Amino acid sequence: MKIKISSILYRTIPHILFVSLLVLSLLQVHTKGLKPMLPFIVLVAGLEVLSILLYKKWEIPAIMDIIFTFITAWFVYANYLNTRVAFLFPAPNVVVEIFWGDVLLIIKSIVSSFKLLVLGFFIAIVLGVGFGLICGNVKRLRNMLLPVAEILSAIPALVYAPYAIAVLPSFWAAGLFVISSGLFWPIFINTMKTVSNLDKELYDYTRTLKLSKWDLLYRVMLPYCTPGLFNTLTMQISSAFMLLIGAEMMGMTSGVGWYVKYYVDFSVYKKVLAGFITIGILVSIVNACMTLVKRRALVWVDTKRQNI
Amino acid sequence: MSSDKIRLENVSFRYPDEAGKKNDKKDAAVRGQIENLSFTVKEGEFVSIIGGSGCGKSTTLSLIAGLNKPDSGKLYIDDKEIDGPGKDRGVVFQHYALFPWMRARRNVEFGIRQVRKLERKELRATAERYLDIVGLKGEGNKYPYQLSGGMQQRVSIARLLAMQTDILLMDEPFGAVDAKNRVILQDLLLRLLEKDTEKKKTVVFVTHDIDEAILLSDRILFMKGRKIYRELTVPLPHPRDRELIVTSKHYHEFRKELFALFYDLDGEDRYENKNIEYFI
Known part of the structure; x- marks a missing residue:
């Protein structure tokens, strides 16, 4: 009772x-x-x-x-x-x-930031996984690049931002570069390590099948890497936001980071607070997308055993 | 010599050490070495290799599979020297080696696709047929993690049979399966191999289970100290039945003989004891 x-x-x-x-x-x-x-x-x-x-x-x-x-x-x-x-x-x-009142501008900012983030993720994944697969297979390359990668990955990508702005044609391109380069290293290192630790029995089995190099990369190693890739992405998502907002605050003219920075400059704090909430909304959207993609891509992973 | 399907001549192999070098010390403590190993397997014969852990039985299998190259000596299949892995040999591994991202049926299809080109529909039907043979009808859509260990090993056997290779190499295939499923799988394998009468498959089977070896094989190679220590022909007729062979007098004598070999305290086991003293 x-x-x-x-x-x-x-x-x-x-x-x-x-x-x-x-x-x-x-x-x-x-x-x-x-x-x-x-x-x-x-x-x-x-x-x-x-x-x-x-x-x-x-x-x-x-x-x-x-x-x-x-x-x-x-x-x-x-x-x-x-x-x-x-x-x-x-x-x-x-x-x-x-x-x-600002609904259009806010939606525009979210869309702009989302586009930048997704594109940054896309570039980082394509390059990181691509190079990771190659370097994971070639021992010499791996020994050569792993120490370099570990140093470079530790340098916060925001450091490159002012230089990227100077070198690259637009602020937008600079922002994209900062985000994708920040995400590239962890994805690259993780893929490389996963590939070089391919399960011995699985590897032996692919050898008895005499798989072509392409099939080995595309049909075996690529799916083998996906759980690790998603783990890395989940862990990197907060740093990706930091890069995104940082890059947007440094000179871009759209996006949620720009929105906050713009009104801070004018001391319109009610809009700044609205900007904070907007960033929260963007984070939820990105997280939801991530969960959705992950659920589709990793149906084969035993979630009871592996924490994904 | 023509009836020999597999022939090994003075084969030696050592695993490279951590620095990647083959070390020359004749250190018996190093696992999985073999030295001057010679034996033959006839066409259609089921040969088991048994022995304690680290005696080199799995190494021997990996050499026949072409996964490792011998340091010296030669291996032949149909009088042709083995040069790397080949599609004439199917391998079953202890931990199934299924692709976890493929459904059971796709795992079988993937194996078939490597040996012959089939149309999509036919490929699917073939895979279903082999899953049916191993008793997995209707489970084709499950991912490996949704299947028990025994069922996963069935998928890997279906995959092996579907590739229709003459030679089957099995490396402790039932070692990771629970006791009940092991019995079921042994019977399944026995039944499948005895059914194939017109062209019998040649099988090399690595195990450390004496009863399993007796039940399944025509001949047993007992390995000890990097070599074949004894070679025994199983004195039991085919077709075999788990319950019938126990009643045979030959069976008990033979089993006793094997057990005596396996648990001989003058050999490897005492060596391991010495090692323990050394570490203490």
């Missing part, structure tokens, strides 16, 4: 928070009018509807606890306690209003 009551309580907490948040915003409507508050109310109501709709599928309410608590605290602090330096600490309703 006791357990039942507490579980009911757990389930109702986000809804209680939602109702209180709604009441608070309606109080603000009373002073500020409906128009500036509408986007915020729509967002909060949307989150609530989403959490009810997806209740069974994911453990949404637990996340909702945090989200609603955070928004409530922020809302109360910014609207009631810290009204003097409002421009430094904009309220959530103000930030959401930015999304309302």
